Amino acid sequence: MTDGHGQADDGIEPDGGEATTEDPSTEMAIQTDVSESVNDSDYTREAGTLVEARDVSVYYNDDRALNDITMDIPENRVTAMIGPSGCGKSTFLRCINRMNDMIDAARVEGDLLLRGKNVYDDDVDPVALRRRVGMVFQKPNPFPKSIYDNVAYGLEIQGADGDYDEIVEESLKRAALWDEVKDQLDESGLDLSGGQQQRLCIARAIAPDPEVILMDEPASALDPVATSKIEDLIDDLAEEYTVVIVTHNMQQAARISDKTAVFLTGGELVEFDDTDKIFENPDSERVEDYITGKFG
Ligand SMILES: Nc1ncnc2c1ncn2[C@@H]1O[C@H](COP(=O)(O)OP(=O)(O)OP(=O)(O)O)[C@@H](O)[C@H]1O
Structure with a gap:
């Protein structure tokens, strides 16, 4: 993000310190698990839709x-927002995980519905919600802890059951990092390259076994090789x-998305469709102008 609401390097303090919207420790505070309540379906929805926005507007002060965003985000697909x-x-x-x-x-x-349940209902615990909706930020933000602890940390503070060694290994494998770090799990996550750090952050987001992974420009701070690895990984993750x-x-x-949503000035969702359609034959002239670089 470029509008002054900051990167995570000033906010990541797993043992204390101020929480920011990009601070994963904030999401991982110990809470009673109310995921059952989030699962209760109050709404009917189209098959295959996981997240539904219905007339969502967001204001910062006035x-x-x-502006009135309505869209259905399909399950097990990559949806891009441009x-x-x-x-x-x-x-x-940030609406999706509150x-x-x-x-x-x-x-x-x-x-904003997740499996048909409005995540803004009073009975939804935002911290439990964030276990189901993980997030990865623009700048890799590992904790100043070992590689192992970076992945296990969220599980520990949630008091999650299970074999942490197994979950850490599995998460690092899913994040395509295991082979590179399996012999140095006790070394600091901060000593990894930028691309490895970002895959470590993805492993950390995966460890609690979320349903949705939100990624905010996850490769924009990385070189082309590291970017390509992240793109391959995103493709795998969508399975x-x-x-x-x-x-x-x-x-x-x-390259990587199945669906693309095009937002334009004024906070408007101008077109949302299959990615091929958006890039080859968009309905909206404004979208065409944006895609072809006439503005933006
Ligand atoms: N914490 C905040 N406080 C006040 N205004 C904000 C805040 N965060 C975002 N905004 C404003 O909301 C609008 C949308 O910002 P947002 O960061 O969501 O846009 P974006 O499309 O993600 O931008 P970018 O591509 O530059 O990251 C902007 O006008 C921005 O200045």
Whole structure:
């Protein structure tokens, strides 16, 4: 994000310190698991849809950042959100796991349903929700802890059951990092390369076994080789998870996503469709102009 709401390097303090919207320790605080209540279905929905936005608007104080967004995000697919800077992509992403709750000025209107349950209902615990909706940020933000502890940390503070060694190994494998780090699990996560750190953060997001993984420009701080690994990984992840990714890179959206949502100035969702359709034959002239680089 480029609008002054900060990167995680000033907020990641697993043993204390101020929480930010990009601080994974915030998401992982010990809470009673109310995931059952999130699963209760109050709504009918289209088969294959995991996340539904219904007339979602977001305001920061009096300024509207998102304008009546309605869209269905399919399960086990990669959905990309593209659009010019400031059009509300990150704001929308943060609606899905209620990270906007941490921004005092933010107010969300409308319904945001996960498996048919409005995540903004009073009986939904945002921290339990964030175990089901993991998040990976633009800049890799591992904890200043060992590789092992980076992945196990969230499990520990949640008091999660299970064999942590097994979960750590499995998460690192799913994040395509295991082979590179299996002999150095006790070494600091901060000593890894940027691309490895980002895959470590993905392993950390996977460890609690979420249903959705939100990614906010996960490769924009990485070199082309590391970016390519992350893109391959995203493709693999979609076999098990629903991935929603914000990217500034249109080629990346075209390469990795099944669906693309185009947000334009004013926080408007102008078109949402199969990625091929958006890039080859969009309905909206404004989308065509954006895709072809006429503005934005
Ligand atoms: N914490 C905040 N407080 C006040 N305004 C905010 C905050 N976060 C975002 N905004 C405003 O909301 C609008 C949408 O911002 P958002 O970061 O969601 O856009 P974006 O499309 O993700 O942008 P970028 O591509 O630059 O990251 C912008 O006008 C931005 O200035």
